[in-house]
Amino acid sequence: MPKQPVHRLRSRPKGPWLMTQTWKDVLFAHWPLPPRTLQTKIPEPLEIDTYDGQAWIGIVPFNIVHLRARFLPPMPFAHAFPEVNVRTYVTFNGQPGVYFFSLDAEHRLAVLTARKLFHLPYFYSDIKVQRKKGGIHYRSHRPDAMLEAAYEPSSTVFTAEKDSLDAWLTERYRLYTTHKNKLYALDIHHHPWALQRAEAIFTNTTLAASLSLHLPDTKPLLHYAKRQKVFFWPLYRSN
Numbered sequence: 001m002p003k004q005p006v007h008r009l010r011s012r013p014k015g016p017w018l019m020t021q022t023w024k025d026v027l028f029a030h031w032p033l034p035p036r037t038l039q040t041k042i043p044e045p046l047e048i049d050t051y052d053g054q055a056w057i058g059i060v061p062f063n064i065v066h067l068r069a070r071f072l073p074p075m076p077f078a079h080a081f082p083e084v085n086v087r088t089y090v091t092f093n094g095q096p097g098v099y100f101f102s103l104d105a106e107h108r109l110a111v112l113t114a115r116k117l118f119h120l121p122y123f124y125s126d127i128k129v130q131r132k133k134g135g136i137h138y139r140s141h142r143p144d145a146m147l148e149a150a151y152e153p154s155s156t157v158f159t160a161e162k163d164s165l166d167a168w169l170t171e172r173y174r175l176y177t178t179h180k181n182k183l184y185a186l187d188i189h190h191h192p193w194a195l196q197r198a199e200a201i202f203t204n205t206t207l208a209a210s211l212s213l214h215l216p217d218t219k220p221l222l223h224y225a226k227r228q229k230v231f232f233w234p235l236y237r238s239n
Contacts (some may be wrong), residue, residue, distance in 0.1 A: 001191075008124075012189055013160060013188075013189060013233040015233065015234075016032050016070060017189070017231040017233055018069065018070055018232050018233055018234045019068070019069050019070065019231075019232040020063065020065070020066070020067075020070075020090075020229065020230065020232065021064050021065070021066060021067040021068075021070060021230055021232075022064070022066045022227060022228065022229045022230070023063070023064060023225070023227070023228045023229075023230060024062060024063040024064075024226065024227050025060040025062055025063055025080075025131075025136050025224075025226065026060065026224065026225040026226075026228065027059060027060065027061050027062065027063075027107045027136070027138075027149070027151045027198060027219075027223070027224055028058060028060055028169060028170055028201060028222065028223040028224075028225075029060070029072075029149075029220040029221075029222055030056045030057070030058045030059065030169055030220055030222075031056065031058075031179060031215045031216050031218065031220050031221075032054045032055070032056055032147065032216065033054075033055050033056065033057055033217075034054075034055065035050050035053070035054070035055040035149075037055070038055045038057065038088050038213075039055075041088075041211075041212075041213065042088065042099050043104075043178045043183075044119075045090070045092060045183065046090040046091070046092055046099060047090060047091050048089070048090060048091075049089040049090050049096055051168045052165075052167055055088065055089070056088065056089060056169060057087070057088050057208065057215065058085075058086070058087045058169065059084065059086055059087075059147065059208065059214060059220075060084065060085050060087065061083070061084040061138045061147065061149065062082070062083060062084070062142065063080070063081075063082050063129060063239060064080060064081055064083055064092070064105075064148070065080040066080070066229075067078060067079045067080065067110075081105055081106050081107035081110060081127075082105070082106050082127040082128075082129045082138070082140070082148040083103060083104065083105040083106075083190075084103075084104050084125075084127070084128075084137055084138070084140050084147055084207070085100050085102065085103040085104070086100070086101040086103075086207050086208055086211060087099060087100050087101065088101070089168075089169070089172065090212055091178055092176060092183065092185070092238060095174060096172065096175045097172060097174035097175055097185065098172045098174070098176070099175070099176050099177075100120060100175065100177070101121065101208075101211045101213065102121050102122075102123060102145070102207065102210075102211060103120055103121060103122045103123070103125075104122070104123050104125035104127065104140050104142065104145070104147075104207070105122060105124065105125065105127070106124070106126060106127040106140075107124075108124050110122070111124045117179070117235070118177065118186065118235050119177045119179035119184060119235070120175075120177055121177075123142055123145075124142070125140045125142040125145070126140070126141045126142070127139065127140045132150075134152055135150055135151060136150065136151050136152065137149075137150045138150070138151070139198070140207075142224050144206075144209070144210045145207045145210035146204050146205070146206045147202075147204070147205055147207050148202070148203045148204040148205070149200055149205070150200065151198055151199065151200035151201075151222070151224065152198065152199055152200075152224070153196035153197070153198055153224040153226075154198055154199045154224075155196050155197035156196065157194045157195065157196055158194075158195055158196070159192050159193070159194065159195065160192070160193065160195060164231075165221075166195060166223065169221070169223070170193045170195065170223060171189060171192065171193065173188055173189065174186065174187050174188070175188070176238065182237060182239070183237070183238040183239045184208060184236065184237055184238060185235070185236060185238040186232065186233065186234070186235045186236070187232075187233045188230055188232050189230070189231045189233075190228055190229060190230045190231065191228070191229075193223075193225050193228060194225060194226065194227075194228075195223045195224070195225055196223070196224045196225070196226075197222065197223065197224070198222035198223055198224035199222065200220070200222050
């Protein structure tokens with residue numbers, strides 16, 4: 001059982017974890033937006049979380065490996081696949097978390113399972129990931145939404161300082177979702193992110209636009225993480 005890290009704002013979730021997976025070559029790309037712009041895009045009773053009065057939208061591509069349920073070995077052909085999500089940050093009754101506008105994955109069973117069991121807005125996409133000269137070339141495509149990007153780390157590894165924007169954007173331990181007008185939450189657990197500054201070139205990014213979300217014409221704030229093992233607890237009703 002993973003130990004309780006000092007960086008969590010809440011105690012480790014109670015009960016046994018349900019699933020674990022490892023995330024590799026994670027890019028956090030974030031753009032600031034006015035809170036009122038995003039508040040209209042999320043369901044009640046969630047409220048947009050802000051840092052110094054600013055809301056943020058993130059696009060996060062990565063690779064999932066070693067996915068397995070508790071007490072079970074990884075399933076052949078179903079334990080590794082690429083994913084990219086579009087997200088923002090919210091609170092409910094003062095508890096911070098992540099709200100996903102979309103999640104794209106190149107695994108049909110994973111998409112169907114996540115939609116059915118976790119009520120998350122997953123989509124199947126054709127995703128190709130290549131490593132070239134130390135960088136990651138990432139391409140996700142479905143008929144109405146694309147992401148083409150090349151990214152790489154550009155600094156030494158660091159752990160975000162408490163109360164910094166780096167920590168606020170990345171150290172999130174709960175997701176919220178809705179189903180039939182009911183709010184659900186799912187808690188996760190992992191060690192502090194081993195972050196690096198990053199550089200990225202986005203050549204085609206319509207993921208946000210496909211959701212009627214318009215990214216500002218500014219450079220995103222970028223973070224890279226090589227690897228993170230994550231534990232998931234069961235979904236539960238929040239209200």
